[in-house]
Amino acid sequence: MATQSSTSLQDLIREDFLTCRICYDLYVVPKILPCLHSYCQKCLEPLVENGTVQCPECRLQTEVPGGATGLKSNFFINGLLELFQMKRNKDLECTICSNAQKVVAATARCLDCKDFLCQTCSQGHCCSRLTLHHKVVNLEEFLAGHYDSEVRFLQELCCQDHPQEALRFFCDTCSVPICRDCRMLDHFQHKVVSMVNAVQREKPSVEQLIMSLEGTITSISEQEKVVEEAMSKLKAKGELIKKRICDYVEDVTAYIFAQKEAALEKLNVFLTQQMEGCSTVQKELQSQKDKAKSTQEFSQHILCVGKDYEILHLEGMIRNRVQELQAYRLQRLPNQTPELAIAWDEPEELSEAPLFSFAFPQEQPGRDVQRLELGNESFTSLESDEVTDPPSDSDEDSCMSVSDSPTKSSSSYTSFRAGVEYTYSFELDPSFFALEKPNITGIAVVPHTGQILLLDQANNEIKQYSPTGQFQRVIHLSGQLSDSAFCGISVCGKILACSSETHLFFLTLEGVFLRKLQMRGSESSYALASYQSSYVAVSEGTLCSISLYSPSAFCVGRVQPDNYHGGKFLFIAINSWEEFVVSDFIKKQIVVMKKSGLILSVLKPSTSVLSRPFSVCVDETRSVFVIDQYKVIQFSPNDETGKVVLNDQSQVRRPRVLAVSGENLILVREDGRTDVYSL
Structure with a gap:
């Protein structure tokens, strides 16, 4: 169990977890929003508008009448920051014997006193009656994180109003942690319990709330599956409709072109037949026209240079020929003009x-x-x-x-x-x-x-x-x-x-x-x-x-x-x-x-x-x-x-x-x- 706790704590004490998502630097006076997202106080202050602030990540609106300073401080982040900053400094000096004249490198750390000790001071620390039972550990092991869980257990948060006093009590009336001086002064008439008792009382309900999230996560996961299935069906249906539209257009296009070719072919056959008939009639008319001109020329020559008896002799033949030409009538004119009917003949509708x-x-x-x-x-x-x-x-x-x-x-x-x-x-x-x-x-x-x-x-x-x-x-x-x-x-x-x-x-x-x-x-x-x-x-x-x-x-x-x-x-x-x-x-x-x-x-x-x-x-x-x-x-x-x-x-x-x-x-x-x- 200790190993798991230490491993979990080690995962939290890392720079990316302790970095503000706005300024991308280590938290400075971290404030926590109701959505459990934390940011530096100085980073939240520009975001406050009309007494409200919007979370940059989840967009939750929170009322902050007193500005960013009125938000709750994230003591959890503060405690992890203390551990991170201690381990970040590799050149630690003895806090007992180091002074302005000499600097003695530390080799150990007392978990109870929270002092860094050189080799001499650590030996004396173990021999003194007052510090005989203190736990002194090797500095390298301390910096490696072997004792993070114990350090976290021994960490005490001090009161903001009384910096020398640790927060060891909880005021049920005000729902805030308090120190010994706060209990005797501002909260003397309030209902106060020890911090340990308050945690033991509230921890089961918090654990129950956390356990209830499993059902919420499972429900959300199931809903995600439903949405994914709906999206898959929607995509499949959309692709099917696209295919049907494309296939329909291709079929209609092919049909229209086939109809076009068939209609043009039929029209060409009809026009060819009609043109041939008209050409035959045209030739027949030309023949009749030539005959009429020939008769006209011959008759004019007779009138101009013919003898009287020649005119009288040919008059009957000329009369018969002219009457024959004038009686000619075209027996058949196969000229029929085609008409076109289109089922959809309104271009504006198309x-x-x-x-x-x-x-x-x-x-x-x-x-x-x-x-x-x-x-x-x-x-x-x-x-x-x-x-x-x-x-x-x-x-x-x-x-x-x-x-x-x-x-x-x-x-x-x-x-x-x-x-x-x-x-x-x-x-x-x-x-x-x-x-x-x-x-x-x-x-x-x-x-x-x-x-x-x-x-x-x-x-x-x-x-x-x-x-x-x-x-x-x-x-x-x-x-x-x-x-x-x-x-x-x-x-x-x-x-x-x-x-x-x-x-x-x-x-x-x-x-x-x-x-x-x-x-x-x-x-x-x-x-x-x-x-x-x-x-x-x-x-x-x-x-x-x-x-x-x-x-x-x-x-x-x-x-x-x-x-x-x-x-x-x-x-x-x-x-x-x-x-x-x-x-x-x-x-x-x-x-x-x-x-x-x-x-x-x-x-x-x-x-x-x-x-x-x-x-x-x-x-x-x-x-x-x-x-x-x-x-x-x-x-x-x-x-x-x-x-x-x-x-x-x-x-x-x-x-x-x-x-x-x-x-x-x-x-x-x-x-x-x-x-x-x-x-």
Whole structure:
């Protein structure tokens, strides 16, 4: 035990342990902070600001009203410094017989008297009656540290107020060590015990505290392992995501280049065929032209120098030849100009819209949360169904010619392979266009009247049509309600609901403003749907939830699907059974759920004919209709496969939004052309 104590003490009596971490010199008046870090008093004084000092190592703030001098002195460091400084001096002299005239080197040390002795004095020290029992040790062994433990045991700390007196008592009242004089003077009325008794009383509790640190250290070590495992998983997941992104980009790049080569090759074959046909026609025309010139020259020569009878003799032949040349008509001109249709034909979206998004588990973003988002999509709603602009949709550069009356034009339905029966079409009248090209992002059908409302996001207008497609009027939204573009529309009874960024507006069916409210989240646009005249449902994007608002602008409920995270709700519809149908933009699937949040079914590309679901609506039989690129897909109740009821083969005018009104399916193209089909 003594060996272990000596070894431990020897480790402490070294210069680096006794060096201040601020000045990197031996401690001078060491002061100890509550965090158990010690520094020189003079080094701590510049660190005191406004009655507090911050530990340079652990940053713990400590109040020091009296400055650095008011901190506790580190007597433990002081005692070790005394030992270190004694052993540091190798040229020690006898403290008994050395004087100004002579210096006698010390050879021994008395542990009791604390004197350094020469050989003569050490012999006399052992013979004197007063010092007979003192322990005199060899100086070399003393300096080597063989007696450090005994020296530490015999060390006595003197009182600062009475330097000649050792601190041998402890005042329980003041919780400070005191000397004999302090006990008789300042602490006479206090509860005082001997230093030995005080140590014996407090030492077990200190030992218990030290032992309790083992559990703390073990707990921290376990938490470190958890953090390390989390960091490893995070790093592995990050590397996996990086690889997936890189692989995806490589695959998409390879696909795009393959599509490029295939398209260019097809274009070259087509152009070659057309150019060959045109060249053949060109040669034929040149031949006819040469014949006409030859006939013209020959006839002119006859008129100029021919005899009368020669002219009359050849007149019939010339007439027949000229008539033959004039009767020539080009039988076939195989000149066809190719047209190009690109799935994503908006360069500004390619440069601005993010391609990748991240969905973090159990994330609940608020208004001030910044979030990574897939695409710069804008979307809107229709009554009991929701619509949006997908990033892959392209807008036409110009609008087609339009009429305000329904037409029986076959240009719409002849390009469709349909499972429904075409009824009629109508287009937007150019006389009603505002400054911008129309961008129809929403449709709603007024209950009982069947009036069709088309929301033009580009001009912040609602265009109203009769059930037969006759134009009725325009409701202007810009300026009077919001400076931002409107994107969502739905009819709740006799109330018209519109969304603009994070605000929900309620208007009369005539367009008179009633009230507005702030919605949850921080989406750029919100999808709307209505359930009868009870409430307006708002699809809340990455929150993967639906909020319900009454026409009087109160939140009356919230639909949160069970254990559903990492998606982004865009399009929404509500059927007559009060079942919610939403389109998930990120997961590319349709989710059907109850008002309680119970998920009834999930329509996925892996188990159905879906590929990229877009706008959704429902009919009275609970069937779901989905726009999927250039197709319209119908899902009957309990049918998770679906069937294609409309398929645009021309792929020129992309379907954009749709709604069901009675027995009719209303389909709106991206340029505003509206087709009505009988279900």
